Amino acid sequence: MTKTLKSLTGAQIRDKFLQFYASKHHQILPSASLVPEDPTVLLTIAGMLPFKPIFLGQKNPDYPRATTSQKCIRTNDIENVGRTARHHTFFEMLGNFSFGDYFKEQAIAWSWELSTQVFNLPPENIVVSVFEEDDEAFQIWQNSIGIPPQRIKRMGEKDNFWKAGPTGPCGPCSELYYDFHPELGEENIDLEDDSRFIEFYNLVFMQYNRDAEGNLTPLQNKNIDTGMGLERMAQILQQVPNNYETDLIFPIIETAAKIAGINYKNTDEKTKVSLKVIGDHVRSVVHMIADGITASNTDRGYVLRRLIRRVVRHGRLIGIEGEFITQVAETAMQLSESVYPNVRERETAIKGELQREESRFLETLERGEKLLAEIIAKTPKNTAISGVDAFTLYDTYGFPLELTQEIAEEQGLTVDVEGFEAAMKEQQERSKAAHETIDLTVQGSLDKLAEHIHPTEFLGYSSPQIIAKVQAVLVAGKTVENASAGTEVQIILDQTPFYGESGGQIGDRGYLTGDNLVVRIEDVKKESGIFVHFGRVERGTIAVENTVTATIDRACRRRVQAHHTATHLLQAALKKVVDESISQAGSLVDFDRLRFDFNCPRSITSAELQEIEALINTWIAEAHDTQVSIMDLEKAKAKGAIAMFGEKYSAEVRVIDVPGVSMELCGGTHVKNTAEIGLFKIMSESGISSGVRRIEAVAGPAVLEYLNVRETVVKDLCDRFKIKPEEISDRITALQSELKTTQKELEAVKQELAVAKSDQLLSQAESVGSFKILVSEMGDLDGKALQTAAERLQQKLGEAAVILASVPSEDKVVLVAAFSEKVHKEKQLMAGKFIGEIAKICGGGGGGRPNLAQAGGRDANKLPEALLIAKQQLIEKLQ
Numbered sequence: 001m002t003k004t005l006k007s008l009t010g011a012q013i014r015d016k017f018l019q020f021y022a023s024k025h026h027q028i029l030p031s032a033s034l035v036p037e038d039p040t041v042l043l044t045i046a047g048m049l050p051f052k053p054i055f056l057g058q059k060n061p062d063y064p065r066a067t068t069s070q071k072c073i074r075t076n077d078i079e080n081v082g083r084t085a086r087h088h089t090f091f092e093m094l095g096n097f098s099f100g101d102y103f104k105e106q107a108i109a110w111s112w113e114l115s116t117q118v119f120n121l122p123p124e125n126i127v128v129s130v131f132e133e134d135d136e137a138f139q140i141w142q143n144s145i146g147i148p149p150q151r152i153k154r155m156g157e158k159d160n161f162w163k164a165g166p167t168g169p170c171g172p173c174s175e176l177y178y179d180f181h182p183e184l185g186e187e188n189i190d191l192e193d194d195s196r197f198i199e200f201y202n203l204v205f206m207q208y209n210r211d212a213e214g215n216l217t218p219l220q221n222k223n224i225d226t227g228m229g230l231e232r233m234a235q236i237l238q239q240v241p242n243n244y245e246t247d248l249i250f251p252i253i254e255t256a257a258k259i260a261g262i263n264y265k266n267t268d269e270k271t272k273v274s275l276k277v278i279g280d281h282v283r284s285v286v287h288m289i290a291d292g293i294t295a296s297n298t299d300r301g302y303v304l305r306r307l308i309r310r311v312v313r314h315g316r317l318i319g320i321e322g323e324f325i326t327q328v329a330e331t332a333m334q335l336s337e338s339v340y341p342n343v344r345e346r347e348t349a350i351k352g353e354l355q356r357e358e359s360r361f362l363e364t365l366e367r368g369e370k371l372l373a374e375i376i377a378k379t380p381k382n383t384a385i386s387g388v389d390a391f392t393l394y395d396t397y398g399f400p401l402e403l404t405q406e407i408a409e410e411q412g413l414t415v416d417v418e419g420f421e422a423a424m425k426e427q428q429e430r431s432k433a434a435h436e437t438i439d440l441t442v443q444g445s446l447d448k449l450a451e452h453i454h455p456t457e458f459l460g461y462s463s464p465q466i467i468a469k470v471q472a473v474l475v476a477g478k479t480v481e482n483a484s485a486g487t488e489v490q491i492i493l494d495q496t497p498f499y500g501e502s503g504g505q506i507g508d509r510g511y512l513t514g515d516n517l518v519v520r521i522e523d524v525k526k527e528s529g530i531f532v533h534f535g536r537v538e539r540g541t542i543a544v545e546n547t548v549t550a551t552i553d554r555a556c557r558r559r560v561q562a563h564h565t566a567t568h569l570l571q572a573a574l575k576k577v578v579d580e581s582i583s584q585a586g587s588l589v590d591f592d593r594l595r596f597d598f599n600c601p602r603s604i605t606s607a608e609l610q611e612i613e614a615l616i617n618t619w620i621a622e623a624h625d626t627q628v629s630i631m632d633l634e635k636a637k638a639k640g641a642i643a644m645f646g647e648k649y650s651a652e653v654r655v656i657d658v659p660g661v662s663m664e665l666c667g668g669t670h671v672k673n674t675a676e677i678g679l680f681k682i683m684s685e686s687g688i689s690s691g692v693r694r695i696e697a698v699a700g701p702a703v704l705e706y707l708n709v710r711e712t713v714v715k716d717l718c719d720r721f722k723i724k725p726e727e728i729s730d731r732i733t734a735l736q737s738e739l740k741t742t743q744k745e746l747e748a749v750k751q752e753l754a755v756a757k758s759d760q761l762l763s764q765a766e767s768v769g770s771f772k773i774l775v776s777e778m779g780d781l782d783g784k785a786l787q788t789a790a791e792r793l794q795q796k797l798g799e800a801a802v803i804l805a806s807v808p809s810e811d812k813v814v815l816v817a818a819f820s821e822k823v824h825k826e827k828q829l830m831a832g833k834f835i836g837e838i839a840k841i842c843g844g845g846g847g848g849r850p851n852l853a854q855a856g857g858r859d860a861n862k863l864p865e866a867l868l869i870a871k872q873q874l875i876e877k878l879q
Contacts, residue, residue, distance in 0.1 A: 005120065005121070005236070005237055005239060006120050006237070007237055007238050007239065008119070008234075008237045008238070009234075009247050010230060010231075010234045010246060010247050010248040011338070011339070013094075013119070013230060013233050013234055013237065014069050014092070014094065014230055014339070016118050016119070017067070017069070017094045017114065017118075017228065018067055018068075018069060018094070020110075020113075020114050020118050021065075021067035021096045021110070022067065024065070024096075024110060025065055026063075026065040026066055026067040026096055026097075027062075027063040027065065027066050027067070028066075028067055028068070029063075029066050029067070029068045030068070031068060031069060031070045031071045031092075031340070032044060032049070032050040032068075032070060032071075033071075033291045033292070034071055034072075034073055034287060034288055034291040034293070035291050035292060035293060035300065036049055036050070037050075037637055038052060042299060042300050042303070043072075043073040043074075043288075043300055043303065044070065044071065044072055044073065045072055045073065045074050046070075046072060046093060046227065047068060047070040047072065047093035047094070047095035047225075047227045048095065048097070048204075048225045048227070049070075050068075050070070051066070051097055051099075051225070053634055053638075054099050054223075055099075055169050055206060055223055055225065056168060056169060057169075058634045059634065059638065061099040061100075063099075064098070064099055064100065064101040065096070065097065065098055065099070065101055065102070066096070066097045066099075067094075067095065067096045067097070068094075068095050068097075069092050069093070069094050069095075069230065069339070070092065070093045070094075070095060071090070071092060071287055071291075071340070072090070072091050072092070072093050073089055073090055073284055073287075073288065073303070074088075074089060074091075075089050075303055075306075075307075078310075081276070081277055081280050081281070082244070082272075082273040082274070082275075082276035082277040082280065083273055084194070084242075085194065085198075085235070085241065085242035085243060085244075086194075086198065086229075086231065086232055086235065086242065086243045088231060088243065088280050089280055089281060089284045089307060090280065090281075090283040090284035090287060091229060091230065091231055092229075092230040092231070093227045093228070093229065093230070094227070094228040094229075094230055094233075095225070095226050095227050095228070096110070096224070096226050097223070097224060097225055097226070098223055098224035099221070099223055100221030100222065100223060101224075102224065103205065103207075103222045103224060104136060104137060104140060104205050104207075104224075105140055105144065107203050107205070107224045107226065108137065108140045108141060108144070108145065108174065108203065109140075109144065109145070111176060111201055111203055111226070112145050115176060115200075115201065119233065119237060121178065121236070122182075123147075124179075124182050125178055125179045125180075125182050126147070126151075126176055126177070126178065126179065127151045127152075127153065127176075127177045127179050127189060127191065127197065128141055128147060128151065128152050128153070128174060128175065128176050128177065129152075129153045129154070129155045129159070129160055129173075129174065129175045129177070129191060130152060130153075130154055130155070130160065130172070130173075130174045131154070131155065131157070131160040131161050131172030131173060131174070132154040132155060132156055132157075132160070133172070134160075134172040134174070134205075137172065137174050137205070138152055138154070141174070148186070150186045150187075150189070151186055151189070153189060153191055155175075155191075159173075160172060160173045160174070160175065161173060162204045162206070162225075163210065166210075166212075167210050167211060167212055168209065168210065169206050169208070169209060169219060169223070170206065170208050170209070170210050170216070171204060171205045171206040171207040171208055171222075172204075172205050172207075173202055173203060173204050173205070174202075174203045174205070175199050175201065175202045175203070176199070176200055176201040176202075176203075177191055177197045177198065177199050177200070178197065178198050178200050178236050179196060179197055180195075180196055180197070180198070181196050184196065198232055198235070198236065199229075199232070200228060200229060200232045200233050200236060201226065201227070201228045202226060202227050202228075203224070203226045204224070204225040204226065205222070205224065206219065206222060206223040206224070206225060207219055207222045230248070231243040231246060231248055231249070234246035234247070234248055242276075244276045244279055244280070247335075248335065249276075249279045249280065249283065250279070251331050251334075251335060252278070252279040252282055252283065252328055252331050252332050252335070253275045253276065253278065253279040254331075255327065255328050255330075255331040256275055256278045256279065256282075256315070256318075256320075256324070256328050257275055257318075259320055259324050259327060259328070260315070260318045260319050260320050261319065262318065262319070270317075271317075271318050274314035274315075274317045274318045275314075275318065277310060277311070277314045278311050278314050278315060278328060281307045281308075281310055281311045282311060282325065282328045282329055282332050283332050283336075284307050285304060285307050285308055285311070285325075285329070285354065286329050286332045286333060286336070286343055286350055287336070287340065287343065288300070288303075288304050288307075289304070289346065289349060289350045289353050289354070290340065290342045290343045290345075290346045290349075290350060291342070291581070292579075292580070292581025292583070293581075294353060294599045294600070294601050294691040295308065295353060295356075295357050295601075295691050296585075296599065296689075296691050296692065297689075301599065301691065305357060306400060306402060308325065308354065308357045308358065308361065309357075309361050309400060309403065310402075310403075311325055311328075311358075312325070312358055312361050312362060312365065313365065313403060313406070316365065322362075323355065323358050323359060323362065324358075325354045325355070325358045326351045326354050326355055326358075329350060329351060329354055330351075333347065333350070349579075349601065352601055352602065353601045353691075356601065356691075364399060368393055368399035368403075369407075371392075371393060371399075372393060372399065372404065372407060375389045375393075376407075376408070376411050376413065379413055381412050381413070382412060382413070383413065383414075384413065384414045384415060384416045385404065385408050385413055385414070385415045385416065386416055386419055387415070387416040387417065387418060387419015387420035387421070387422060387423055388419060388423050390404050390415050390416070390417075390419070390420045390423075391419075391420050391423035391424060394420070394424075401415070401417070401420055405417075453471045453472055453492060453530065454471070454494060455529030455530055456492065456493060456494065456495060456496055456500075456526070456529065456530055456531035457494065457495040457496070458495075458496060458497075458499070458500070458531065459495055459496065459497055460496065460497040460498060460499050460508070460552065460669070461628075461669065463497050464497055464551065464552050464554055464557065465497060465549065465550065465551040465552070466495060466496070466497050466549075466550055467547060467548075467549055467550075468493040468494055468495050468496060468512075468547070468548055468549075468550045469493065469494045469495075469545065469546070469547055469548075470491060470492070470493060470542065470543065470544055470545060470546040470547075470548060471492045471493060471494055471544070472491070472492040472544060473489055473490075473491055473492075473542060473543065473544055474489065474490040474491075474492075474532075475487055475488070475489055475490075476488075477490070481543060481544055482541050482542060482543035482544070483537055483541065483542055483543075484537060484540075484541045485537050485538060485539055485540060485541070486536070486537065487536070487537045488534075488535075488536050489519065489534075489535055489536065489537055489542065490532050490533065490534055490535075491512065491519065491521075491532075491533040491535065491542065492530060492531065492532060492533070493512075493531065493533065493548070493550060496524070496531050496533070496550055497510075497550055497551070497552050498510060498521065498524040498531065498533060498550065498552055499524065499552075499557075499560075499668070499669055500524045500525055500526030500531045500532075501523070501524065501525045501526070502526060502667065502668075503587075503589075503666060503667055503668050504567075504586065504587035504588050504589050504668075505560060505564055505589040505668040505669070506523070506560065506588070506589065506590050506591070507523045507524030507525055507534075508521070508524055508552045508553065508556065508557060508560075509521055509522055509523070509552070509553040509556045509591075510550070510551050510552040510553045510556075511550075511551050511553075512533070512535070512542070512548040512549070512550050512551075513548060513549045513551065514540070514542075514546060514547065514548045514549065515540070516539060516540040517537075517539060517540035517541070517542060517546070517548065518537075518538045518539040518540065519535050519536070519537050519538065519542055519548075520535050520536050520538050521533050521534065521535040522534055522535055522536070523535075556591050557669065558671075558676075558700070558701075559591045559592070559700055559701055559702060560589055560590070560591055560669065561669050561670055561671045561676070562671060562676065562677045562678065562699045562700030562701075562702075563589045563590065563591075563593065563594040563698075563699050563700065563702070564589045564594075564666075564668045564669060564670055565626060565656075565658070565670045565671045565674065565677060565699075566594060566616065566677055566680050566697065566699035566700075567587055567589055567594050567596055568656060568658065568662045568664050568666070568670075569616045569619055569620070569658070569661065569662060569674070569677075569680070570594075570596050570612070570616060570680075570695065570697065571584060571596065571598070571642070571662065571664070572619075572658075572661050572662040573612040573615045573616050573619075574598060574600075574604075574612065574695075576615065577608055577611050577612050577615065578600065578604060578608055578612075579600065582598050582599060582600055583598065583599050584596070584597070584598055584599075584642075585597040585598055585599050585692050589668065591702075592698070592702050592705075593683070593696060593697065593698050593702060594696070594697050594698070594699065595694060595695070595696050596694070596695050596696075596697070597688060597692055597693070597694045598692070598693055598694075598695075599691055599692060599693075600691070600692075600693045601691050603685065603686075603687060603693065604685050604693065604695075609682055609685055612682070613680060613681065613682050616680045617679065617680050619658070619661050619674055620674045620675060620677045620678070620679070620680060621675070622674065623673055623674060623675035624658045624659060624660070624661055624673065624674045625658075625659070625672065625673050626656060626657070626658055626670050626671060626672055626673060626674065627656075627657040627658075627659065628654065628655070628656060628657075628670070629654075629655050629657065630652055630653070630654055630655070631652065631653065631655055632651065632652060632653075633650070633651055633652070633653050633665075636653050636655050636665060639655075639663065640663055641653075641655050641657075641663045641664060641665050642662075642663065642664045642665065643664075643665045653665045654666060654667050656668075656670055658674060661674075676700075677699050677700055678699070678700050678701070678703065679699065679700070679703045680697060680698075680699045680703070681697060681698050681699075681703045681706060681707070682695060682696075682697045683696045683697055683698060683706065684696045714728065747784070747785075750781060750782065750784075750785040753781075753785070755788065755789065755792055757778055757779075757781075757789065758778075758789035758790075758792050758793050761774060761776050761778075761793060762774075762793065762796060762797070764776060765793075765797055765800070768874065768875050768878045768879055769878055769879050770799060771799050771800055771801060771820075771822075771823060771827075771878045772797040772798065772799065772800035772801075773800065773801050773802075773803075773871065773874045773875065773878065774793055774797065774800065774801075774802045774803070774804075775802075775803040775804075775867050775870055775871040775874070776803075776804055776805075776867075777804075777805045777806065777807075777863065777867065778804055778805070778806050779806055779807075780806055780807060780808045780809075781806040781808065781814070782806075782808050782814070783814045783816070783854055783856075786804050786805075786806050786814055786816045786854075787816050787818075787852065787854060789804055789816075790802045790803075790804045790816040790817070790818035790852070791818050791852060793818065794818040794819070794820055798820065799820045799822045799823065800819075800820055800823070801817070801818075801819050801820070801823050801829065801874050801878065802816075802817070802818040802819075803815070803816070803817050803835070803838070803867065803870045803871070803874070804816050804818075805863055805866070805867055807860045807863065810860065811858050811860075812856065812857075812858065812860075813839075813842045813844065813856060813857035813858065813859070813860050813862075813863055813866075814854065814855075814856055815835050815838060815839050815842070815846070815854065815855045815856070815857070815866070816835070816852075816853070816854050816855075817831040817832075817834055817835035817838075817848075817852070817853050817854075817855075818831065818851065818852050819831045819834075819850070819851050819852075820851070821851065823878070824850040824851055827877055827878055829877055829878075830850045830853075831848060831849065831850055831851055831852055831853040832846075832847035832848040832849060832850065832853035833847065834853075834870075834873075835847070835848070835853045835854070835855045836853070836855050838855065838866050838869065838870045839855030839856060839857050839866070840857075841857070841862050841865060841866040841869060842857025842858065842859045842860070842862045842863055842866050843857050843858040843859040843862065844856045844857030844858055845857075
């Protein structure tokens, strides 16, 4: 190295970069969320992603030049995290962007000025690469900047040509590399040697459009997209051996090391890898949760859960036994809060989510690691753990495949991933067969019919009744020419007013009618554009080619419309009252109720539920018109329309807008004005899985039915107790108190009865060697009373073994064993183990302490046999 570099903190590097480009008339923009607006991308993976619509010509820029420090998450190289010097899941990409403004010459000149004059990198330590065909960039670097040609490397398309996809905007790249060892000379420079070179700045010159045939034509507006890795520049300027030992990450590592009671500098390489994984992943999960992501088993929620579990796993590897993530997360938050204030604003959510996930996974680890250890012990070295075993760990114990692979690799083993996937597929098929709602035989017939019938045209948004032609009739899933009265049928029409089940909304009901023909339609499902009408022929005969009048049940449609629009209002209210980051995780829109599942790490309080309900009813009373429009997907998103994550949308989408309240992409049926809903009432709120809550509610006419049922119950209680409705709560509280007092009194009486009965049994005790034994049945006493009697008898008999049994109900047997200290110490008889084995005879089991234990069974007919065996065993063992 020719001269000492000036060390800068990560914060200083970030600030100098942004301020440099601000001086070049770039607008400093804040980092976008890690949850991208682009529905095709799971997480924000690059600094240019927020500007993708601009680069694709789908959106006009607000500024001709911009600069950002963008949070990014990538997990494609997760196995390299901690093992290499610079692989991360979370990183910050510093970028400068030109939208049809400046181009190649300015971008190259400014990158050189920034690198050598702001960050003071020695020119002789910088090597650049250009696309092999980009003579223009080569000449700029050589002639304008003055870099010797031997330090300008031409690279192929794989390394130095950027493209958004197989077609569209694209262009060559030029990359800046820092050379840690320029003294090795300029001959045969190999930029793949990451022990000598590190790429720290990438310049993309977006200058072409590529068509479907691969032809390139110049873009009218040429763009610049650059990226400088903050962590990489920190490594260079702080002169540390890897990105992890910079001030951006190392304090997190030190916190984890302190909890583990180890010293990073003096520990072995394997422990350092685990500490680096913890340092990297904790940064990731803090920012993911701060941006509204919650742990789940799908999509970005699964990425979060996987990262948290890797932190827990590596914590265990370095000797941390209990919960620790929130302590390490606090350090990560302190490092980032000045730049990303939302991490402190969301502190409660971040620490709560981390604590919940860590606690759950520690339980999973304990169970799964024991089984995995057994599996590894029986698996020969240098072979593979079977896919079935790996799937059992996953399916039964919640043990992720990736974790099984990691642990197997540590033991010199692999995992049969194909076998795992085959077992997974079998399980999914079993599940599908058990829960399928559409007749699989019908679907099989649809596949065969697809070549002969046309997709069904849906006209139900505007027409509740239409004339249609019968394209196919199916009975028991098989095509037929006709079906007569009394037959269950599936009918396919050329067009229909019936809504087919999708987007959580169930299918319409109604009738198909014709000359002396009535078919009652009970459900409609759609598959690949074909609507299948499920029903029953009530009169006449329906045949292929028939012309029928298709009429929906308008009352049912109105009920489902009320529930569907109310579902949109519910999501809007949840975002407003609870958390803006709440997102839909599923829904059901039925005639009688609605169900809305959403991502939220905690239960919704009673006060919040009341506020949500009141807010929705206010919106209903305000009589907002519902506006329906068809528009371009990107335009809809730009307007703020909510899309359900994971749902596939076409280029044109249907937008349901309740102005000022809610805007969502939705293909369902809705009321024209919120006043049509009438009333909204929440029935319940509950948790259905980790991080997912469910609200069930009713709207419209269903509210009256819901209230009528409850009014009937209230009236009945008032009649029975001779009280007013407002007195019910107090009366029930009083009855509960009375019942509790009575139960205590009854328990005391039972205890006294047990003592009285037990004294009568003393005379039945038998001597066996130096011990007394007593085996007897005591009627219908409960477990507690039976224990009291057994203990009293054992104490009165001295060195003794007492076995008592009772049958408190027809299908319940209670057994108790009370052994003196000499019985269980000298004769090695443990009450818990002994009585547990006896209980098995009665179809049960149990256990307890060495001197006192209780067990249970279900077969009272076996009790005499069990007591006889118990007595025989005591005689045998105590002699």
